[in-house]
Amino acid sequence: MPSKIEPFEAAQRFISTQFPRCQAALLAGSVVRGEAxxxxxxxxxxxxxxxxxxxxxAFIESGWPIELFAHNLTSYRTFFEQDCQRAIPSLPRMVTEGIVLKDTDIVEDIKREARALLDSGPEAWSDETIEMKRYFLTDALEDLIGCTTRTEGLFIVGALATLVCEFILRTNRQWTGSAKWMYRALERYDAQAARELVTALETYYQTNETDALIRYVDETLTPFGGRLFAGFSRGKSNET
Structure with missing residues (x-):
């Protein structure tokens, strides 16, 4: 791969050669946040x-792998809406943090839309959704409690970590994420809760000890009624 030039210069060169007629362009991601x-x-x-x-x-140019997200002047709103519905505001966040590469007096309005969505937060979970998520967490937790093999435990613990992060964030009307972004969202919202979860996970990975993680999940569920199994039902017809 050719040696890299500065990210902003590489991005501007990419736009000028690949999309010279576009109305606007933004550079976002880790290089903008100083986390590259x-x-x-x-x-x-x-x-x-x-x-x-x-x-x-996807491209590779000027020594950089490039992820391109191409939109017309209205299609981005569909993605804004979809991101908000799943509570993972990828595109609104990218637009908000993005550095302008090119503009024809449209970027500020789009950024304003993105900021408004981020500031409003995701829709609150319904009581029915919370109940369903309690059931899923309980199921994963019981799998961990009954697990007797390290190999299966590694996968169960990974799933449980994602579920409990999502539960904490969404019951507090916070945006979530996937993979590393799930942890970052939890750390941003409650740094202490994030540290405690990491400690519980590290304890399992290093010693196979599950008590700390079980306790963490139980403490998360307690304000909502604790574990849920008996009595949970979905899709059952009331017709006789």
Whole structure:
């Protein structure tokens, strides 16, 4: 791979050669947040009114892997809405943090839309959803309690960590994420809860001891009625 040039210069060069007629472009991602690593790529968003629909494409240029998110001047709103519905505001966050590469007086309005969505937070979980999530957490927790093999335990613990993070965040009307972003969301919301979860996970990974993680999940569920199994029902018809 060719040697890398500065990310902003690489992004501008990419836009000028690949999308010279777009109305606007933003550089987002880890390089903008000052969190870039050796494997980081450039996240670039373009807005082009000639596009029929949104798409995503990967490139390698100027020594950089580039993730392109291409939108026309309205299609991005569908993705804003979808991201908000799943409580993972990837595109609104990218737009909000993005550094302008090109603009024809449209970026600030799009950024304003993104900021408003982020500030409002996701919709609150219904009581029915909370009950269902309690059931899923209980099921995973019981799997861990009954687990007798290290190999299966590794997968159960990973799933349990994701479920309990989601539960904490969504019951407090916080945005979530996937993979590393789930942890970052929890740390941003409650650093102490994030540290305690990591400690419980590390204890399991190093010693196979599950007590700390079981206690953590139980304490998370307690304000909502604790574990749930008997009495849970979905999809049952009331017809006789």
């Amino acid at each position: 690593t050796a494997t980081s790529d450039l996240d670039i968003i373009i807005f082009d009114d000639t596009l029929v629909s949104s798409y995503r494409e």
